[in-house]
Amino acid sequence: DLIHPNVQVYSYNPVVKGKKNILHCYVDGFHPPEIKITFQKNGVLIEKVETTELTFRLDWTFELLAYIPIVPDGKSNYSCIVVHSSITAPKNVTWGECFAP
Template identity: 55%
Template sequence: MARIFLLALLGQFCFLPYLDAITSSPKVQVYSRHPTDSVKKNYINCYVSGFHPPQITIDLLKNGQKIENVETSDLSFSNDWTFHRLVSAPFDPHDKSEYACRVTHSTLREPKEVKWGFKKSGLKWKDFKYASLFLKLCLNRIWL
């Protein structure tokens, strides 16, 4: 009996401190719930995953200012014992505002900020003209 007690005590002193030492930095994804051309009410989502320890602060930003009254999912954990959480808020993807997600976690030296990446198509008519001209020149060289 004393041997079992000694092994249990030894296990607590040797292994338990290392459980708190396991850390993992958060991965951050920012996206809209529906396609930007949808007529449905849309939401900006910030999905943060793969972090440990579980203490974390996730803020959605509009033009650098914290959005109040966001919806926050329960803190959940994955098979590898890291955590994940979703934070979302209603938004209009067609206004000129800049949206981002700011994450503060003990594994980060400074808060991590990820911007929402929607941009209207950057292609212009002149881009198509140049591409078609290039294609025409290439095809002419092949057929000549």
């Protein structure tokens, strides 16, 4: 059976303009395990994306964390794009920079 992935995009640390951070794209609850996760910055593909090991869950679904280093500048748009056989079009989840006061 095909099970749709859930996608969450969030920063590792609270966002501070000009301070290095890590942007996570956490994808879980999907089956089969073949999945492609990419990032874009302002619509341009980011080449170097790190991922954790694919993890098998007790409910027979999978989870995977992809991440990239970022330096928030207050004007860039980041997106996580997920391609999986259970969805007809890539799932594009945009991350909005939220700055700490």
